[in-house]
Each structure stands twice: as C-alpha cells, then as structure tokens.
Amino acid sequence: MQRSKLVIPGGSGFLGRLLAEWFNRKNWEVVVLSRRPTPEMPHARCVRWDGRSTGPWRRELDGADVVINLAGRSVDCRYHARNRRAMMDSRIDSTRVLGEAISGCENPPAVWMNSSTATIYPHSIDRPMDETVTEFTPTPAAKDAFSIKIATNWERTFNDASTPSTRKVALRTAMVLADVPGTVYAVLRRLVRCGLGGRMGSGRQYVSWIHAVDFCRAVEWLIDHHQLTGPVNLAAPHPLPNREMMRVLRKTFGVPLGLPASRWMLEVGAFLLRTETELILKSRRVVPTRLLDSGFEFRFPAFHDAVRNLAALGASNRDNHQPRSSSSM
Numbered sequence: 118m119q120r121s122k123l124v125i126p127g128g129s130g131f132l133g134r135l136l137a138e139w140f141n142r143k144n145w146e147v148v149v150l151s152r153r154p155t156p157e158m159p160h161a162r163c164v165r166w167d168g169r170s171t172g173p174w175r176r177e178l179d180g181a182d183v184v185i186n187l188a189g190r191s192v193d194c195r196y197h198a199r200n201r202r203a204m205m206d207s208r209i210d211s212t213r214v215l216g217e218a219i220s221g222c223e224n225p226p227a228v229w230m231n232s233s234t235a236t237i238y239p240h241s242i243d244r245p246m247d248e249t250v251t252e253f254t255p256t257p258a259a260k261d262a263f264s265i266k267i268a269t270n271w272e273r274t275f276n277d278a279s280t281p282s283t284r285k286v287a288l289r290t291a292m293v294l295a296d297v298p299g300t301v302y303a304v305l306r307r308l309v310r311c312g313l314g315g316r317m318g319s320g321r322q323y324v325s326w327i328h329a330v331d332f333c334r335a336v337e338w339l340i341d342h343h344q345l346t347g348p349v350n351l352a353a354p355h356p357l358p359n360r361e362m363m364r365v366l367r368k369t370f371g372v373p374l375g376l377p378a379s380r381w382m383l384e385v386g387a388f389l390l391r392t393e394t395e396l397i398l399k400s401r402r403v404v405p406t407r408l409l410d411s412g413f414e415f416r417f418p419a420f421h422d423a424v425r426n427l428a429a430l431g432a433s434n435r436d437n438h439q440p441r442s443s444s445s446m
C-alpha cells in the first residue's frame with residue numbers, strides 16, 4: 118500500500134518536529150520545506166525553499182496528501198519595525214506562494230492546513246471566544262493590535278487562495294505545551310523553580326493552551342474529518358487565569374512560593390529578554406467549539422493533568438538518560 122505523504126513548510130521548528138515525529142511513527146512519508154535544509158532532521162526528508170517564491174520544491178506538493186504550513190518568523194522578539202516586517206511577510210509570502218503552488222498541481226493535496234493563531238481573538242476575561250466570533254477588535258491595554266493584524270492578514274491570504282480541489286483549514290492554535298527546551302513550558306518551569314512563579318500582572322488574564330499530544334491528535338482528526346473546513350481552534354477546553362496557572366505549576370514542581378511580577382517588572386523583563394509583554398498579559402480565553410462539536414475528545418482537557426503528565430515524562434526521560442524529544446508524548 119502506498120504511504121500517505123505529508124509536506125510541512127516551516128516544519129523545522131517546534132511544532133513541525135512534533136508533527137513530523139507523530140506522522141512518521143504512523144508510517145507517513147514526511148517532507149519538511151526549510152530555508153536551511155539539514156540532513157539531520159529526524160523523521161522527515163528536508164527540501165529547500167525560500168518561503169516566498171516557487172522553485173523545484175513545488176513538485177513535493179503534487180500527489181501529496183496533506184500540507185501543513187507552519188512557516189513564520191518567531192513572534193518571541195521585540196516588535197520593532199524590522200521584526201514586524203519579518204513576522205508579517207514570512208507568514209503572508211509563504212501562504213501566498215503555497216496557494217499558487219497548490220493551484221498549479223496536477224494532483225493537488227486533499228487538505229491544506231495553514232497555521233493561524235488563537236491570538237486572533239480579542240482580549241477577553243469574561244467571555245469565552247470560539248469560532249463564531251468574527252469581530253477581531255484589538256484592545257490598547259493588551260497591546261495586541263499588531264498580532265491581530267498579522268493573524269487576520271494571514272487568514273485572508275489563506276482564504277483568498279484558489280484551491281478548489283483542496284480542503285482548507287486554518288489552525289487557530291493556542292500555546293502548545295511540550296517538554297522541549299526553549300518552549301513556553303520549559304521557560305515557565307524554570308521561572309517557577311527560580312522562585313519567580315507568582316502571578317503575572319493582575320493574574321486575571323486567561324491563558325489558552327493545548328498539550329502537544331492533543332495538538333497532534335487534533336491535527337490528525339482534522340485530516341480525517343472531511344466536513345471540517347475553515348478556522349478551527351486548537352486549544353484545550355479549559356483555559357485558566359494566569360494566577361491559577363502559576364499556582365498549578367508551583368504545586369506540580371513543589372515550590373510553595375513564587376514572587377508575583379507587576380506590569381512594570383514584566384515590561385523591564387521583556388525588554389531585557391528581547392520579547393513583548395503581550396505574550397503574557399493579553400487575555401486569551403479561547404475554546405475549541407468546532408473540535409468538540411465534531412466529537413473530538415481531549416486526552417488532557419485540564420491544565421493540571423497536562424502539566425503533571427509533562428513533569429512525569431520529563432522525570433522519566435532524565436532517569437533513562439534519554440535525549441529530550443517530542444516523543445516524550
């Protein structure tokens with residue numbers, strides 16, 4: 118039987134590696150499009166592209182089953198003019214050129230998923246945000262105008278691509294939790310262990326998140342459920358306030374106290390770490406209505422279970438002296 122083929126533009130990063138491993142273990146052929154292909158990429162074959170113009174890479178799409186575009190300059194940076202342009206252009210250009218490549222395929226992929234973000238939704242503390250929300254109004258105090266602009270332009274470019282034989286799904290993904298160095302879970306764990314695991318700002322802002330296993334399962338679910346098109350929230354059903362999230366983390370890691378960080382302390386810290394406070398202070402109360410309505414069941418619906426699972430996996434990886442890998446899922 119012929120193997121199914123998945124192409125992941127921008128798949129050399131955090132989420133791409135999770136998906137490459139997940140589908141490769143299910144015997145899929147996985148191809149990653151990268152600006153700097155490396156033969157050492159586990160679980161995938163790497164092919165060069167530049168993320169903005171067509172080239173020989175487009176042959177990989179012809180006859181592929183699924184394309185999942187994850188390309189984009191990291192948003193974990195200072196939002197000055199050069200970075201803003203790179204964040205916007207990398208997402209728009211890669212989406213546009215993929216649309217052109219897919220529309221030129223003789224045998225186009227059945228499904229094209231394009232990354233989007235749960236940050237597209239307005240800052241909200243009182244009201245859960247699901248896919249029925251269509252007004253994406255920024256909130257000055259949350260400093261989210263630019264992020265919402267990226268997200269809406271990104272989805273518009275995706276929607277405008279004419280690929281009549283290919284089902285399109287926009288992945289409005291929340292913060293993905295995995296025991297992978299450099300990612301948000303690892304950063305939060307380090308803060309908590311250093312005694313800095315108190316509430317951030319007011320602590321009332323909601324945090325949307327999804328365990329890496331559920332992220333991969335949800336992507337697989339979307340591939341298999343042909344009725345699902347358009348935007349889909351990839352977020353656990355129970356977002357929680359920041360102060361509650363920090364409390365669960367402190368409890369999990371056995372650290373009774375954590376210094377709270379006021380808004381101005383976060384501003385100074387974000388400046389020193391070359392990042393932005395929006396990533397912490399915006400209230401993302403995003404819920405996965407379309408996934409739940411289609412019958413998807415989360416393995417980790419509650420934050421404390423997700424974190425306990427990651428902490429146990431991290432400990433067992435260390436005991437077995439295994440290199441950290443996304444397979445710790």
Ligand SMILES: NC(=O)c1ccc[n+]([C@@H]2O[C@H](COP(=O)([O-])OP(=O)(O)OC[C@H]3O[C@@H](n4cnc5c(N)ncnc54)[C@H](OP(=O)(O)O)[C@@H]3O)[C@@H](O)[C@H]2O)c1
Nearest residue numbers: 127129130131132151152168187188189190207290292293
């Ligand atoms: N991680 C999360 O929790 C999360 C949550 C919501 C949304 N997202 C979105 O999902 C996507 C993937 O996330 P991730 O965490 O896997 O990001 P990541 O680790 O930063 O990987 C993104 C990939 O995009 C490519 N890239 C970077 N700059 C680029 C540019 N200027 N032009 C073209 N390609 C570029 C890079 O591949 P090469 O250098 O190999 O070309 C990189 O490996 C991103 O768009 C992100 O905004 C992530």
